[in-house]
Amino acid sequence: MAPSVCLQEMIRVIRSARTQGEERGVIQRECAAIRAQFRQADSGGRSHNLAKLLYVHMLGYPAHFGQMECVRMIASPRYSEKRIGYLGAMMLLDEKQDASLLITNSIKNDLSHSSQYIQSLALCTLACMGSAEMCRDLAPEIERLLKASNSYIKKKAALCAVHIVRKIPELGELFTPSAHSLLSDKNHGVLHGAVVLITELCERNPGNLDEFRKAVPELVQIMKGLVTSGYSPEHNVAGISDPFLQVRVLRLLRILGRNNDEASDAMNDLLAQVATNTDSSKTAGSAVLYETVLTIMDIKSESGLRVLAVNILGRFLLNNDRNIRYISMTSLQKIVQTDHTAVQRHRGTIVDCLKDQDASVKRRALELSLALVSAANIRSMMKELLRFLSTCPPELRSHATSGIFNAAERYAPSQRWHIDTILHVLITAGGDVRDETVPNLIQLISVASELHCYTVHKLYRALISDISQQSLVQVACWCIGEYGDLLLKGDCDEIEPMQVTEDDVLDVLETILQSHMSSPTSRGFALTAIMKLSTRITNNIESVVSIYGSFVCDLLDLLGETNTSSQANQNQVNTTSNSTSSSVQENLLDLLGGLEPTPGKGNILFYFNLFTGTMSVTCLCVFSAPNVTVYEKGGVNLKLQCDNQTETAITVTFTASNSTQSDITSFTLQAAVPKSVQLQMKAPSGDVIPAQVCPHFCRFSTQSAAQHLKMRVRLSYTSQGTLCQDMVQIDSFPSPAWN
Amino acid sequence: MQFMLLFSRQGKLRLQKWYVPLSDKEKKKITRELVQTVLARKPKMCSFLEWRDLKIVYKRYASLYFCCAIEDQDNELITLEIIHRYVELLDKYFGSVCELDIIFNFEKAYFILDEFLLGGEAQETSKKNVLKAIEQADLLQEVNYSLSLSLPHAVFMV
Numbered sequence: 001m002a003p004s005v006c007l008q009e010m011i012r013v014i015r016s017a018r019t020q021g022e023e024r025g026v027i028q029r030e031c032a033a034i035r036a037q038f039r040q041a042d043s044g045g046r047s048h049n050l051a052k053l054l055y056v057h058m059l060g061y062p063a064h065f066g067q068m069e070c071v072r073m074i075a076s077p078r079y080s081e082k083r084i085g086y087l088g089a090m091m092l093l094d095e096k097q098d099a100s101l102l103i104t105n106s107i108k109n110d111l112s113h114s115s116q117y118i119q120s121l122a123l124c125t126l127a128c129m130g131s132a133e134m135c136r137d138l139a140p141e142i143e144r145l146l147k148a149s150n151s152y153i154k155k156k157a158a159l160c161a162v163h164i165v166r167k168i169p170e171l172g173e174l175f176t177p178s179a180h181s182l183l184s185d186k187n188h189g190v191l192h193g194a195v196v197l198i199t200e201l202c203e204r205n206p207g208n209l210d211e212f213r214k215a216v217p218e219l220v221q222i223m224k225g226l227v228t229s230g231y232s233p234e235h236n237v238a239g240i241s242d243p244f245l246q247v248r249v250l251r252l253l254r255i256l257g258r259n260n261d262e263a264s265d266a267m268n269d270l271l272a273q274v275a276t277n278t279d280s281s282k283t284a285g286s287a288v289l290y291e292t293v294l295t296i297m298d299i300k301s302e303s304g305l306r307v308l309a310v311n312i313l314g315r316f317l318l319n320n321d322r323n324i325r326y327i328s329m330t331s332l333q334k335i336v337q338t339d340h341t342a343v344q345r346h347r348g349t350i351v352d353c354l355k356d357q358d359a360s361v362k363r364r365a366l367e368l369s370l371a372l373v374s375a376a377n378i379r380s381m382m383k384e385l386l387r388f389l390s391t392c393p394p395e396l397r398s399h400a401t402s403g404i405f406n407a408a409e410r411y412a413p414s415q416r417w418h419i420d421t422i423l424h425v426l427i428t429a430g431g432d433v434r435d436e437t438v439p440n441l442i443q444l445i446s447v448a449s450e451l452h453c454y455t456v457h458k459l460y461r462a463l464i465s466d467i468s469q470q471s472l473v474q475v476a477c478w479c480i481g482e483y484g485d486l487l488l489k490g491d492c493d494e495i496e497p498m499q500v501t502e503d504d505v506l507d508v509l510e511t512i513l514q515s516h517m518s519s520p521t522s523r524g525f526a527l528t529a530i531m532k533l534s535t536r537i538t539n540n541i542e543s544v545v546s547i548y549g550s551f552v553c554d555l556l557d558l559l560g561e562t563n564t565s566s567q568a569n570q571n572q573v574n575t576t577s578n579s580t581s582s583s584v585q586e587n588l589l590d591l592l593g594g595l596e597p598t599p600g601k602g603n604i605l606f607y608f609n610l611f612t613g614t615m616s617v618t619c620l621c622v623f624s625a626p627n628v629t630v631y632e633k634g635g636v637n638l639k640l641q642c643d644n645q646t647e648t649a650i651t652v653t654f655t656a657s658n659s660t661q662s663d664i665t666s667f668t669l670q671a672a673v674p675k676s677v678q679l680q681m682k683a684p685s686g687d688v689i690p691a692q693v694c695p696h697f698c699r700f701s702t703q704s705a706a707q708h709l710k711m712r713v714r715l716s717y718t719s720q721g722t723l724c725q726d727m728v729q730i731d732s733f734p735s736p737a738w739n
Numbered sequence: 740m741q742f743m744l745l746f747s748r749q750g751k752l753r754l755q756k757w758y759v760p761l762s763d764k765e766k767k768k769i770t771r772e773l774v775q776t777v778l779a780r781k782p783k784m785c786s787f788l789e790w791r792d793l794k795i796v797y798k799r800y801a802s803l804y805f806c807c808a809i810e811d812q813d814n815e816l817i818t819l820e821i822i823h824r825y826v827e828l829l830d831k832y833f834g835s836v837c838e839l840d841i842i843f844n845f846e847k848a849y850f851i852l853d854e855f856l857l858g859g860e861a862q863e864t865s866k867k868n869v870l871k872a873i874e875q876a877d878l879l880q881e882v883n884y885s886l887s888l889s890l891p892h893a894v895f896m897v
Binding site for chain 1: 753761785786788812814816842843846850863865867872875876879880
């Protein structure tokens, strides 16, 4: 065949370009030339030009200007031009382009061309990119070709029909009669096409199943012929006669035998024969066996046959070829629920696959292993799974931990075993345990009451060596908070005793708070643990207080945003140094008890105030500043509240509420302070106060001690249609409780 | 089969055959992502992988990766055989095929593929028959071409 010199020369030039820019330059020049040539009615080089354009397109450059040229080429009488034109159509036109419709007529003509090679081009293109409209138009032609043509065309027409049926399932009716008769053709290509067509017809329209079930004996005969025939050089692949055809026939038998006793019976012997006689040393044979197994498992086969199938899969598991092992596990996964006992027999091999190098194989092995866990094998399986966990690839770890927890929960032989398993997973893979499982784990631990001491000791020890695994940190902190006294007592059965002091515990919790690795949730857990411990710790209140001091922000986060309901807690707990009287403790417990570690969800406002300075205060005060009304008129009420930000700065919060029947709108607040005071206004919560409802916030922060602060406030708002403006002078601010 | 891609170890596309309608943009995206995924695989790994909702079957022959996307019910092992058959056809046609053959004669690689697969399914399971058909078509093209040079308006019919 004469080489297309122009094309190859262009390819050479493009490839020799040293940079992307240079390549682009060459391409641009070539495309310009090609475009110019398209415009001429030049006869000789047309196919070369289009070929060049197609090459450029494959490199990723735009080539839509070639679409019309494709249409023209397809209409050409010359084979060389048609050939490249149709190729161009398949590459540049898809059914979404309008231009594709333009070739429908050419295709129609070419389908009845006297040259089978030209017919072939049309068939190929239609099957590749034919739109629904084109298919509808040309279906009758295809049907005709199915019946009255040679094998070369028949086999192509059959696959073209498949495409048509995929596009417009209703057209399947057109092909159903001819499809069946194609099965008596001797040509393998035609048979293959026929089988694929019948498969498609049955899948698209279950109504066809009955009709085609009549073909089961024929299909069985075809298979028998292939399996028992002597060596046929034309179709032989590694000792298997036409594995492609065999696989398709088996797949069709599967569809026909499904849920149908009679059909399943008719194919039973054949399947046994294929399963037993097919040599699986090469891929071709394994492909056939694989399809056979899938068919056996899906139809109504005898139990003996099913066992045979599962055993084949078991054998596949031992195959050196990794692909075959993978396939085997995919199939076993499909049947593990229905044929659980049969698959259990191969559990050992499956578990061995957990150690395979390939991550896909590992994943399959993990899925299967988890599916095979049962009450009978839980102990040994869990050993394997935990061993797997330590070498597990990162993408599988969270799935593995979840699977292990589920299995442990379902089949735990004892509480101690269960707790041990949980602890093991948290310690080896705590970083991959999903956040959602933490509450569940905590719940399980809290229920196992005899094991609290053991649990908290183990978790504490794990924590001191590694605080990077968030789930471990969270569960450990929770346990330390709950069972801290057990931890501090030091001894515990089943574990070597270890002296743990209050300092040690606070240290580790503080380290967690300070670490950049700790997530906000973990910090919340750590703080809550400290709060719980503070009721038990007798010697280290100073440390506790100083920790609170360092982590005020976290504390505030933990306990929630400000809520617009002025549910200000009026309790003031105030006490002096040294004596941690029991009344303090009681009050603390009162306020803190019932607090769940759910950061960000509180709806009670607490302000923690720290007293430092010359007094040796060693207690914690919990209070909320008093709320003073500064303005009350016409249903509008303005309250004020002061809070310390730091020693020299306070935050003043104005809370406006509306007790009238209608909304207050355009509510604004302005404040003026003496020159010595700096004022900073924060954004208000809005300028509309809905009727009868939630108060409205305005916040100012000033750099001034409360006792020195004076402020003049101007209010402006619209109520019931009238604009109101007022001024309020505030000379004394309620000081937050000082000592 | 939904599509077949041939690409080099550097990720350069040598052939793309699509059997499903997708926009150019989508095709480019799929190609880019899939090529990246396959190239990242280590040599001893399995030939099959799950990608999006498709099954991918790939095999490397010398410097070229042959990559097919098949549907759920399709047999992965037979797809490997299909890939192998295509390589054999190329090999027979070009005489010990190498990547350069496919680069410089890409349109012929397509013609051969189109004689072996149609609409994503195998149309001819005999190697001999595929090669015979290609040979005949090439002959037709050759005669056509030489005729067209001497008589610009001749139409050749078989």
